Amino acid sequence: MFAMQEIGHVRSPYKDAQEIPKGLGAKHETEGVLEIREEFEPGLADIEGFSHLIIVWVFDRSEGYSLTATPPSDNRPHGVFATRSPRRPNPIALTVVELLSREGRRLRVRGIDMLDGTAILDIKPYLSNVPEERLRRGWLAEAEAGAVREPFGT
Amino acid sequence: MFAMQEIGHVRSPYKDAQEIPKGLGAKHETEGVLEIREEFEPGLADIEGFSHLIIVWVFDRSEGYSLTATPPSDNRPHGVFATRSPRRPNPIALTVVELLSREGRRLRVRGIDMLDGTAILDIKPYLSNVPEERLRRGWLAEAEAGAVREPFGT
Numbered sequence: 001m002f003a004m005q006e007i008g009h010v011r012s013p014y015k016d017a018q019e020i021p022k023g024l025g026a027k028h029e030t031e032g033v034l035e036i037r038e039e040f041e042p043g044l045a046d047i048e049g050f051s052h053l054i055i056v057w058v059f060d061r062s063e064g065y066s067l068t069a070t071p072p073s074d075n076r077p078h079g080v081f082a083t084r085s086p087r088r089p090n091p092i093a094l095t096v097v098e099l100l101s102r103e104g105r106r107l108r109v110r111g112i113d114m115l116d117g118t119a120i121l122d123i124k125p126y127l128s129n130v131p132e133e134r135l136r137r138g139w140l141a142e143a144e145a146g147a148v149r150e151p152f153g154t
Numbered sequence: 155m156f157a158m159q160e161i162g163h164v165r166s167p168y169k170d171a172q173e174i175p176k177g178l179g180a181k182h183e184t185e186g187v188l189e190i191r192e193e194f195e196p197g198l199a200d201i202e203g204f205s206h207l208i209i210v211w212v213f214d215r216s217e218g219y220s221l222t223a224t225p226p227s228d229n230r231p232h233g234v235f236a237t238r239s240p241r242r243p244n245p246i247a248l249t250v251v252e253l254l255s256r257e258g259r260r261l262r263v264r265g266i267d268m269l270d271g272t273a274i275l276d277i278k279p280y281l282s283n284v285p286e287e288r289l290r291r292g293w294l295a296e297a298e299a300g301a302v303r304e305p306f307g308t
Contacts, residue, residue, distance in 0.1 A: 002212055002273070004156045004244045036235075040243060043221040045233030049292025052284050056210075056246055058156055067197040079199030081190075081277040089194060090158045090275045092210055094248070096284060119156070121244045123235040127291060129283035130206050130250060137281060138203020 006119040007043075008036035008105075010057065014115050017061065021113070023072035024144055031100065032112040034120060041105040044123075048102050052126035053109070058119045059091035074143040082138065096126055160273040161197075162190035162259070164211065168269050171215065175267070177226035178298055185254065186266040188274060195259040198277075202256050206280035207263070212273045213245035228297040236292060250280055 011033040014020050021027060034055065036044060047053070068077040069085035080088050097109035107123075137144075165187040168174050175181060188209065190198060201207070222231040223239035234242050251263035261277075291298075 002158045002160075002214075002245075002275070004158055004246070006156075007243050040221065040235075043234040043243070045222065045231075045236065046293050047233055047236040049290065049296075050236065051288060051290035054248065056244075056248075060156075067194065068199065077199075079201055080197040081194075082199065082201040082204065082279055084278060084281075088276060089161050089197070090210075091156075092158070092246075092276050094208065094210075094278065098288070121156070122242060122246050124238060124248065125236055125292060125294070126284060126289070127238075127294060129286065129289070130280060132283065134205060134252070135280070135283070136203065136205035138279060139200050140279070140281060142203075 004121050006037070007040050007122065008034060008120045010112060010114045010116065010118040010120060011035055012112050012114050012116040012118070017115060020115070028111045028113045030112050031108065031110050034107040034109060034123070036105040036107070036120070038105060044102065044105065044107070047099070047107070047123070047125070050099060050125040053097055053099055054124045054126050055095045055097055055120060056122035056124070057093045057095065057114055058121060059086035059093050060119050061115060062086040062091050065089050065091070074139055076139065078139055092121070158275050160191070161194050161276065162188060162274045164266060164268045164270065164272040164274060165189055166266050166268055166270040166272070171269060174269070182265045182267050184266050185262065185264050188261040188263060188277070190259040190261070190274070192259060198256065198259065198261070201253070201261070201277070201279070204253060204279040207251055207253055208278045208280050209249045209251055209274060210276035210278070211247050211249065211268055212275060213240035213247050214273050215269060216240040216245050219243050228293055230293065232293055246275070
């Protein structure tokens with residue numbers, strides 16, 4: 001087992017999971033603040049130069065896990081590792097946010113999809129994309145195309 | 155504190171950190187296998203549809219942390235959260251790999267930069283890129299441009 005500590009938390013307008021946009025075409029333009037604990041502030045030096053950050057956080061309101069999940073964007077179950085379900089063996093979440101500004105140990109960001117008070121484990125600079133022409137998106141692309149929304153239909 | 159468990163491990167040709175390409179222009183084309191524990195195999199259902207996966211793993215050979223780090227690609231120290239340094243408050247690493255094939259609970263992938271035996275915490279589908287025209291890469295872009303490689307020079 002590996003023990004992970006909170007390095008800070010999210011200040012978000014979302015107080016309830018129901019409020020967070022989910023599923024196909026969900027836009028995450030919501031702004032919020034990442035409040036890093038005082039002792040870790042020196043770790044933020046030079047972060048302002050990056051437009052996007054990867055936030056590693058904890059689904060800390062999620063309990064237990066299931067090895068299959070039926071996402072809001074589809075009506076078929078998939079293996080949990082082929083989804084972003086919160087109910088996973090390790091409740092670790094990733095969100096890419098846009099860094100708008102920094103004030104000391106507070107980072108104002110756009111694109112949050114976390115609840116208020118969510119524990120942050122790590123922040124990393126977003127460095128590169130996968131070439132678009134090589135990216136395949138499995139069941140999600142199928143769901144978006146509306147090709148197989150009725151698995152028991154004609 | 156949050157307790158995280160190993161869901162599997164990496165089979166890699168790298169036995170020593172010195173062997174892993176690092177720094178500017180390092181290419182990660184190395185192939186390896188992600189061996190998921192038997193109990194978690196049902197969680198892999200439908201993962202074959204995705205070309206790229208995000209592997210969440212542990213810098214399990216790293217000890218302690220430092221809030222500043224001088225990366226191999228630069229000669230200036232930066233805050234640890236603006237780098238990919240392994241010596242971070244929570245030793246969590248992310249690698250995007252290309253999924254080549256699946257045999258049961260073994261995923262053959264390209265692009266690994268982990269040591270043999272490294273603990274895996276989670277696997278997620280890679281779903282989307284940041285628009286290239288909006289991506290800024292801070293000190294890394296500067297280092298790549300060779301603009302400031304000699305901070306004490308003329």
